[in-house]
Amino acid sequence: xxxxxxxxxxxxxxxxxxxxxxxxxxxxxxxxxxxxxxxxxxxxxxxxxxxxxxxxxxxxxxxxxxxxxxxxxxxxxxxxxxxxxxxxxxxxxxxxxxxxxxxxxxxxxxxxxxxxxxxxxxxxxxxxxxxxxxxxxxxxxxxxxxxxxxxxxxxxxxxxxxxxxxxxxxxxxxxxxxxxxxxxxxxxxxxxxxxxxxxxxxxxxxxxxxxxxxxxxxxxxxxxxxxxxxxxxxxxxxxxxxxxxxxxxxxxxxxxxxxxxxxxxxxxxxxxxxxxxxxxxxxxxxxxxxxxxxxxxxxxxxxxxxxxxxxxxxxxxxxxxxxxxxxxxxxxxxxxxxxxxxxxxxxxxxxxxxxxxxxxxxxx
Numbered sequence: 161x162x163x164x165x166x167x168x169x170x171x172x173x174x175x176x177x178x179x180x181x182x183x184x185x186x187x188x189x190x191x192x193x194x195x196x197x198x199x200x201x202x203x204x205x206x207x208x209x210x211x212x213x214x215x216x217x218x219x220x221x222x223x224x225x226x227x228x229x230x231x232x233x234x235x236x237x238x239x240x241x242x243x244x245x246x247x248x249x250x251x252x253x254x255x256x257x258x259x260x261x262x263x264x265x266x267x268x269x270x271x272x273x274x275x276x277x278x279x280x281x282x283x284x285x286x287x288x289x290x291x292x293x294x295x296x297x298x299x300x301x302x303x304x305x306x307x308x309x310x311x312x313x314x315x316x317x318x319x320x321x322x323x324x325x326x327x328x329x330x331x332x333x334x335x336x337x338x339x340x341x342x343x344x345x346x347x348x349x350x351x352x353x354x355x356x357x358x359x360x361x362x363x364x365x366x367x368x369x370x371x372x373x374x375x376x377x378x379x380x381x382x383x384x385x386x387x388x389x390x391x392x393x394x395x396x397x398x399x400x401x402x403x404x405x406x407x408x409x410x411x412x413x414x415x416x417x418x419x420x421x422x423x424x425x426x427x428x429x430x431x432x433x434x435x436x437x438x439x440x441x442x443x444x445x446x447x448x449x450x451x452x453x454x455x456x457x458x459x460x461x462x463x464x465x466x467x468x469x470x471x472x473x474x475x476x477x478x479x480x481x482x483x484x485x486x487x488x489x490x491x492x493x494x495x496x497x498x499x500x501x502x503x504x505x506x507x508x509x510x511x512x513x514x515x516x517x518x519x520x521x522x523x524x
Contacts, residue, residue: 161523163190163274164247164266168197168222168234168258170207171331171445174426175253175276177211178333178512186516190251191217193241195234195258197224206425211334227257227288234261242269248523249274252296253330255289263296272523276330276515278303279310280444280465286367289444290465302522304515306330306448307468307504325518328511329504331445332452336509338430345431351392351419356437356497358419359389359489364396365442368460368480372406377480379411381440381460384486386417388493389437394424437497438489447475452507454499456492458485474501 163183167176176192183190194216208215220237222230234257242250242265250266251274252259259275266273278297282290297303297314305311306329314324348354361382368374385391395403403409413420424432433439433449438456441447447466450457451473459469462479469475478484492498 161188161520162245162247163188163519163523164193164242164245164250164262165190166193166195166238166250166252166258166262167216168195169254169256171443172253172256172258173207173211173213174334174445175330177213178330178337179251179253179276179515180213182512182516183519185513186520188516188520191245191247193218193220193238193262195238195262196221197230197234197256197258210426211338231257231261234258235265238262238265239269242266242271247271249301249519251276251519253277255280255292255296257288257292260292260296263299267299272301273299274302274304274519275300276304276327277306279305279312279314279324280307281309281313282463282465284463287365293465302519304511304518306507306511307466309467325515326506327514327518328506328508329448329452330511330515331448332503332507333509333512334426335430335449335452338427339434342427342430342434345428347424347428347431348435351421353390353392353419353435355435357390358392358436359385359438359440360432360436361385361391361393361440362396362443362446363393363399363441363460365461366398368442369396369399369402372408374480375402375406375408377482379408379415381480381482381485382412382418383415384482385440385489386415388486388489389417391418392421392432392436393418394421394429394432396423438492440485442480447473448507450474451501452503454501454503456497456499458488460485468504469501472501472504474499 249272253276304327447469451469457475
């Protein structure tokens, strides 16, 4: 049995790490293909090192581009790899362009497709990730799901029952394996922070950062939040470029009680999360991580494909609404930022083991 495991962007690396380990422990032969969708050291190389992922067997080195350009280039470069390696299956994770590009390529070559983190739906087709999710799930042979809503979504879309597997959350596998290492990070000392005395902010989605109008809302939101607690803002390359393009870099730097950092490696960022009083984000993965850590999270989006983080976890959905965010922060601070949620079932650090076991059983 030989499986090509595809990763391409920062969120993928946290998902591939435990799968690679579980495959090794199960005797499943695998090769890692890095598409190069994220290629900077902070967004790629450092993650491989910190997560102890084996060096990629193949790096397609695609780089950036529009959705169409990037997807097409990945397909063009991945096809000869699949033909040469002749795998029994291709495994893709998440919902980035690498996911759908490599999935389509595999299926058109008659190779079975495994999708990890299947079934998540925001019901918002304005999100490129939503299109990637729907299309990838529609052509996959094995669908590994992280929360019960995913199973219901896939049933509703007519996917065969025998292809559906509720495995748990591989992102949380990585989090649990790295918690003790993250405890050793000195990021708090480097930034002059104290435990539970700051709020972490992450932003990268186009709907929040790609227009000046939205960025002005972001600035208003940061100003309000900074009156309640220190804000730590590891700035994503997309957000950094957007502030610069809109001529708002100066206004951002003028807001007091805000610490802006470059993108952080996984270990430093995990330490930041575990030490935060609260997190403001538009990231799907951070919604899950904060739920697992039982830390209050305010999601700056109108929808989420991870509803369990709201129904069972610690997540609050506000959209990019400065007034509402300010009100939620006031409420949480009045309660010493105590979280009311809990970690969902099967987010126990063993999802990748369940996936490896089922893959062996199905493909043997």
